[in-house]
Amino acid sequence: MSDPSLLGYVQDVAGATVSVVLEDSxxxxxxxxxxHAYHVAQVGGFVRIPLGFTDLVGIVSQAGSGAVPERLAxxxxxxxxxxxVQLIGEGSPGRPFSRGVSVLPSLGDAVHVMTxxxxxxxxxxxxxxxxxxxxxIASASSIPALLDINALITRHSAVVGTTGAGKSTTVVKxxxxxxxxxxxxxxxxxxxxxHGEYSAALLDRAKTFRVGADGPSTRPLHVPYWALSFEExxxxxxxxxxxxxxxxxxxxxxxxxxxxxLEASPVAGVGPHEVTVDTPVPFSIHQLWLDLHxxxxxxHTAPPASQTRDSEALLLDDAGNPQQTGDxxxxxxxxxxxxxxxxxxxxxxxxxxxxxxxxxxEGLASRLRDPRYDFLFRPGPWAPNAAGKVEADLDKxxxxxxxxESSVSILDLSGVPSEVLADLVGSLTRVIYESxxxxxxxxxxxxxxxxxxxxxxxxxxLANRPTSAGWAVERVVKEGRKYGVGAMIVSQRPxxxxxxxxxxxxxxxxxxxxxxxxxxxxxxxxxxxxxxVLSMLPILRTGEAIVIGxxxxxxxxxxxxxPARLPESTDPKVVxxxxxxxxxxxxxxxxxxxxxxxxxxxxxTSARIVPNPAMHPAATEGADSST
Amino acid sequence: MNRQPVTSSTVESVxxxxxxxxxxxxxxxxxxxxxxxxxxxVYDMLVQAESPGSFLHQQIRGVYRxxxx
Numbered sequence: 086m087s088d089p090s091l092l093g094y095v096q097d098v099a100g101a102t103v104s105v106v107l108e109d110s111x112x113x114x115x116x117x118x119x120x121h122a123y124h125v126a127q128v129g130g131f132v133r134i135p136l137g138f139t140d141l142v143g144i145v146s147q148a149g150s151g152a153v154p155e156r157l158a159x160x161x162x163x164x165x166x167x168x169x170v171q172l173i174g175e176g177s178p179g180r181p182f183s184r185g186v187s188v189l190p191s192l193g194d195a196v197h198v199m200t201x202x203x204x205x206x207x208x209x210x211x212x213x214x215x216x217x218x219x220x221x222i223a224s225a226s227s228i229p230a231l232l233d234i235n236a237l238i239t240r241h242s243a244v245v246g247t248t249g250a251g252k253s254t255t256v257v258k259x260x261x262x263x264x265x266x267x268x269x270x271x272x273x274x275x276x277x278x279x280h281g282e283y284s285a286a287l288l289d290r291a292k293t294f295r296v297g298a299d300g301p302s303t304r305p306l307h308v309p310y311w312a313l314s315f316e317e318x319x320x321x322x323x324x325x326x327x328x329x330x331x332x333x334x335x336x337x338x339x340x341x342x343x344x345x346x347l348e349a350s351p352v353a354g355v356g357p358h359e360v361t362v363d364t365p366v367p368f369s370i371h372q373l374w375l376d377l378h379x380x381x382x383x384x385h386t387a388p389p390a391s392q393t394r395d396s397e398a399l400l401l402d403d404a405g406n407p408q409q410t411g412d413x414x415x416x417x418x419x420x421x422x423x424x425x426x427x428x429x430x431x432x433x434x435x436x437x438x439x440x441x442x443x444x445x446x447e448g449l450a451s452r453l454r455d456p457r458y459d460f461l462f463r464p465g466p467w468a469p470n471a472a473g474k475v476e477a478d479l480d481k482x483x484x485x486x487x488x489x490e491s492s493v494s495i496l497d498l499s500g501v502p503s504e505v506l507a508d509l510v511g512s513l514t515r516v517i518y519e520s521x522x523x524x525x526x527x528x529x530x531x532x533x534x535x536x537x538x539x540x541x542x543x544x545x546x547l548a549n550r551p552t553s554a555g556w557a558v559e560r561v562v563k564e565g566r567k568y569g570v571g572a573m574i575v576s577q578r579p580x581x582x583x584x585x586x587x588x589x590x591x592x593x594x595x596x597x598x599x600x601x602x603x604x605x606x607x608x609x610x611x612x613x614x615x616x617x618v619l620s621m622l623p624i625l626r627t628g629e630a631i632v633i634g635x636x637x638x639x640x641x642x643x644x645x646x647x648p649a650r651l652p653e654s655t656d657p658k659v660v661x662x663x664x665x666x667x668x669x670x671x672x673x674x675x676x677x678x679x680x681x682x683x684x685x686x687x688x689x690t691s692a693r694i695v696p697n698p699a700m701h702p703a704a705t706e707g708a709d710s711s712t
Numbered sequence: 713m714n715r716q717p718v719t720s721s722t723v724e725s726v727x728x729x730x731x732x733x734x735x736x737x738x739x740x741x742x743x744x745x746x747x748x749x750x751x752x753x754v755y756d757m758l759v760q761a762e763s764p765g766s767f768l769h770q771q772i773r774g775v776y777r778x779x780x781x
Contacts, residue, residue, distance in 0.1 A: 285743075285780075650742035663722040663765060665737075665745050671774030679779075691779035693748050695713055695729045695736070 090118045090197040092125060092132060093168065095190045103143060105132070105168040105196045116198055123198045129618055129642060130224065131199040131207065132170055134190045139177045141186055142199070142207060143170035144618065144639065170196070173639055174207075182207045182638055201225050209233075209638055217262040219255070220645040223629055230643040234263055236635040237592055238537050238571035241562050245579045245607055246596025251628040253652040255594060255645045256539060256575055257286045263537070264290050264492040272492040275517065276539040277510055281499040281689070283541070286652040291493035294486070296460045296500030297687055304485070306496060307464035308513065312365040312479055315339065317512040317553055321461065321505055322370060322452065323445040331442045338376060342368035346473030365479060365516075367469040370462055371413035374453060375471075377446045379411070380438050384421040389437025398422040398433050413471045416453045457502050461509075483520055487536065488529070500687040507546035511554035514538065518561055522568050531569030539573045544581040547574070555583050562589035580606045592634035597625040618642075720764040728755040735776070737768065747776040 092111055097104035111125045124130065126148035134141040147169035172189070176182035199207070209216055209231045216231035237259075244259075246252045264272045264287075276283055276291075284293035284303065294306040310318060315336060319326055326332050343366045347357040355364055379397065387396040399407040400420040411419030424433045452458050462468075466477035486494050501509060517538075521531030528534065538561060540547065546554040561572050562585075574590060576582050580602040587610040598604050599622075608619050611633050618631060618640050625631070628647070633640040661667025679691055713736050715727035727736040728750075735750040735758070754771065761767035 663769070664739070664743075665747075665768075665773055665778055673774055673777050676777060690781070691746075693732075693734070694746055694779055694781050695732055695734045 088195075088197065089116060090123075090200060092116070092196045092198055095134065095192055095194040095196060096167075098189055098192070101172040101186070101189075102146075103134075103170045103172060103190060105170055107166040107168065111166075118198065118200050121201060123200070125198065126166065126168055127224070129621065131204060131639070132168070133197045133199050133203060134172075134194050135197065136175075136188060136190060136194065139175045139180075139188075140203075141172055141175050141188075141190055142182065142639070143172045145169070146171050146618070168196075176206060182209075184638065201227060204228060207639055208641065214268070217259075217265075217268075218646075219258050219262055220630075220643045223642040223644045226644070230632065230637075230641055230645075232259070232262075232592070232632070232636040234269075234636075238263070238535055239566045239569065240591030240635045241565070241572045241574070241589055242592040242594065242634070242636065243574040243576070243579070243587060243590035243607075243610070244594045244596070245576055245598060245603070246630070247599055248577045249627070249656060250596035250598070250625070251630075251645065252575060252577065252596055253282055253286075253541075254628065254648060255596065255630060256541070256573070257283065257648040257650075257652050258645050259573075259594075260287060260493060260539065261290075261648045266290060266492065269492070271534055273487060273534055273536045274493045274539060275486065275536060276493065276495045277498060277513075277541060278495050279498045279506065279542045279545060281497040282652045283495050284497060286648060286650045287493055287495065288650060290491055291495050292489065292491045293495040293497050295497035295688070298497075303497070305465060306460050306498075306500075307467055307482070308461050308509065309367075309464045309467035309475075309479065309482060310370055310461050311343075311367045311467075311469065312482070312516050313512045314515070315362040317508065317515065320508050320553070321512070322449050323442070324448050326442060326445055328441065331440050331445075334440050335373075335377070335442070336362045338373055339368060342373060342376075342473060346469070349472060350474060352478065366473075367467075367475045367478075368473045369413060369469045369471050370449075371416060371453060372471045372473070374416065374446065374449050375411055375413040375418075377442070378418055378450070381436055381440060381443050381446060382418070382421070383436050384424050385434045385436065386431065388434050392434070392437050416450050418450070457500075458505075460501070461505075479520075483517075487517070487521075507552045507554045510540070510546050511552065511557040514554065514557040514561060518557065518565065518568075518570055521570055525568050531565075533569070535569035535571060537571045537573060539575060541575045543574045543576040543586075544578040547576075547582050547586055555586070559583070559586055559589075562586055579603045579610075582606075584610075590634070592632065592636040595619060595622055595631045595633070596629070597627065598622040716759070718759065718764045722765040723768060726755070726758055726764070728752065735772070736781075744781045745778050746781055747772060747778045750776050 091108060093105045093107040095103055096106045114125055115122050116125055128145055128148055130145050132143050132145060145168055149166060172186050174182055174184045175186050204225055205228050208228055215234050217234050218229045218231055220230045222228040222230055244252055244256055260274055263269060264274055293303040295303050296306045298305050339362050343360045343364060344357045346367050347360055360366055383397045385392045385396040386398050398421055399410060400422050402408050409420040411417055422433050424435045426432055453462050467475055467482060469475045498506060521536060524530035525532045546552060547558055558572060561570050565571060574582060574586060579587060590610060593607060593611055595607055604622050628645050630643050630645055632643055658664055658667050660669050683689055713727040713729045715725035715736060715738055717725045722739055724738045724740045733749050735747040735755050738744045758764055758767050
């Protein structure tokens, strides 16, 4: 009796593409092996070509009469059924599966269906400590879908899919799997979350930082502006400064302030004479503003050539004291006497400064006064006083974000003004990357304890034009592998994400993607000859993904498991059956004061919520009742 | 506030805070809601109900104001 798993025979070999003619016995479309039914000629399915001691493994890319080799199409148009198979690797019962083939099949070699047991060996061992499970193989639900965590983190990844295809849920599932406190207690993940979707879903293993937050599970987001480089600080503070003389003047002022700080309170690692404008040393941006304001706007009792600080003509009150000398921290400008050259009166001269940055300095003053920017310019314990002294140094900042007891830090950027979002993401990425880069030999550093950055809604700040976020993330995806810093790019519009960044992603998790331009960008970013399997992208079910690249031995179609908690981006139920909301309920008493209060405070948690003392009230209660 | 588990296909556990008359309901999908100004008696009935899911649907949903935690 013939082998029941036999499908057909090799008829044509062209490189890694093999044409197979099907046996008559497979006409029914199903074969039965060891009690399991297998579909024949299923695009995306696997076949096995035994070749001596090894088995070649291939993936079906086309089936039917269209797969007839061109030469035979005329003589044998509707004869037997054909399969086109792409060879992807080889394995044998004794050896694990490996990518790439060492020998090609010969004409007439038998082609078999892959049984579930053999398929399991191809997809990888379940118990391996480097693999995490994110779901099940769509075509064989008994086989878990495993990702190689080493390749996933250090070779970077992209999660793409149309809105509503299950992108955020997939990200939560992956983060949940890699930040499993039992398996990987030292995992380290930093999520940039522009819409504030993730904190609820990762409540038990993440700490959330949000602008203006002060809850038990969310902490205020503070960004010490003085840790940013000069290039990053300029757009956030002065806006555009276009001439070299002005940039130079601002740079000199910052270096002077930083040097003064170091002279007053020395820190380890850098002395007052080694400081550059980019050294992360505290200085007061408020003092910088006041100094520049005085330089540009003061009137003087001396002509321009001999003006000093002491020659400033402050406006005096009746008792002869200055009315307002200016205050840096409250951004109050000093008041000066009006310039006059009239005969008889004391001559008052305009400032002799030739710097052309009055508009930018005014803009800085306005931002310093704007409470929306307090997270940046008044960053809590990291806010320097006018002399540049801070309560807490950067170590506390890094420890809060990267250390601490939870593995995942969520930076909820929903309260950040949108005009600075891209610059902010870029600056933070660079600050964290640089600290892990220079600490690469320490146990806290990136090589010893790698970090995964998750860039949610990446198209919003990693667009196809040079942005500061683009530069920083590009550096992470190009060099991060060596220093233990990985990136996960999450986007619904891959076509709008910078192509360089996307092409560096070793693993692509592609959910349903209908737009042809987006699909083209994903296919071109996949470094595999198997981009053909991506043709299935428009017909994937919600929560179904094609995973392709370095983290998986073979491309696989995965039904992603639902995480324990869903992200807030899941579709609301318009007709809610079994949930509190929805249009089908009677209307309960409304309180639009609370609505406005949420809006004004930019904190979605109602003030009426009774806070829970413990993180897991149900678990604590269960423990109590059992004793 | 401490919640106690209930037998239901949708509701996982419920709790009540007497000081603020707040009813807390945790669902099996992990979401937690708080209903405000709920009388204690309603909570007692919910705990004892044969089907807490349908009691919630009929007697609480659409009657009291709520918020997600």
